[in-house]
Amino acid sequence: MRAPVLSYVGLGSNLGASAETILRAVEALDRLPSSAVRARSQLYRSAPVGASGPDYVNAVVALDTRLTAPDLLEELLRVELDFGRVRPYPNAPRTLDLDLLLYGYAHVQSSRLVVPHPRMHLRAFVLRPLAELAPDRVPAAWLSETAAQAVTLLTETACALPRSETRNSAGS
Numbered sequence: 001m002r003a004p005v006l007s008y009v010g011l012g013s014n015l016g017a018s019a020e021t022i023l024r025a026v027e028a029l030d031r032l033p034s035s036a037v038r039a040r041s042q043l044y045r046s047a048p049v050g051a052s053g054p055d056y057v058n059a060v061v062a063l064d065t066r067l068t069a070p071d072l073l074e075e076l077l078r079v080e081l082d083f084g085r086v087r088p089y090p091n092a093p094r095t096l097d098l099d100l101l102l103y104g105y106a107h108v109q110s111s112r113l114v115v116p117h118p119r120m121h122l123r124a125f126v127l128r129p130l131a132e133l134a135p136d137r138v139p140a141a142w143l144s145e146t147a148a149q150a151v152t153l154l155t156e157t158a159c160a161l162p163r164s165e166t167r168n169s170a171g172s
């Protein structure tokens with residue numbers, strides 16, 4: 001059996017009940033085959049970057065997975081569809097966006113998947129929650145270069161569901 005790989009997945013939503021959607025999506029990620037959510041960041045609110053529309057809610061999870069990176073991407077795309085994701089035009093508001101930010105220390109470059117995520121270093125809405133979970137994966141220069149982007153913490157009391165529990169082994 002493959003050894004588990006610690007990956008980091010970014011979650012975003014700016015359509016519907018976004019905070020609740022993010023928390024339910026974390027539960028869906030924890031149910032992925034051969035995978036387990038190890039930790040979830042707090043939730044953050046920010047204006048859309050490079051787009052117009054409602055504010056986003058963003059978070060990051062640490063996901064232990066025995067799936068390959070391409071298989072994990074397929075699962076993420078399936079979960080997005082389960083949450084009603086449609087793509088009418090680039091950067092359109094979305095019920096749920098899942099980005100594979102990091103897959104261990106692997107570098108992946110194919111027509112369908114690029115890891116580390118090629119725009120993560122430009123996005124405070126990714127770096128702030130990722131730095132909570134994995135400060136060693138977020139260079140200080142990236143944080144300072146994105147410091148002007150306003151990202152505010154959503155209070156946990158505003159969220160309907162509790163933080164996900166940490167589990168000890170990567171799925172079955």
Ligand SMILES: Nc1ncnc2c1ncn2[C@@H]1O[C@H](COP(=O)(O)OP(=O)(O)OP(=O)(O)O)[C@@H](O)[C@H]1O
Pocket residue numbers: 073077087090091092097098099100101111112113114115116117118119
């Ligand atoms: N690391 C990655 N994580 C998620 N999708 C990726 C990744 N690398 C490449 N992709 C590809 O990007 C495609 C389009 O993704 P999507 O429509 O969610 O983009 P987006 O979230 O609007 O923009 P951005 O990629 O800038 O966050 C996916 O179908 C997938 O094949």
Ligand SMILES: Nc1nc2c(c(=O)[nH]1)N=C(CO)CN2
Pocket residue numbers: 011012013046047048049050051056058091097125
């Ligand atoms: N604040 C914020 N802005 C964005 C986001 C996002 O998740 N949060 N996602 C985008 C495309 O993935 C484009 N812009």
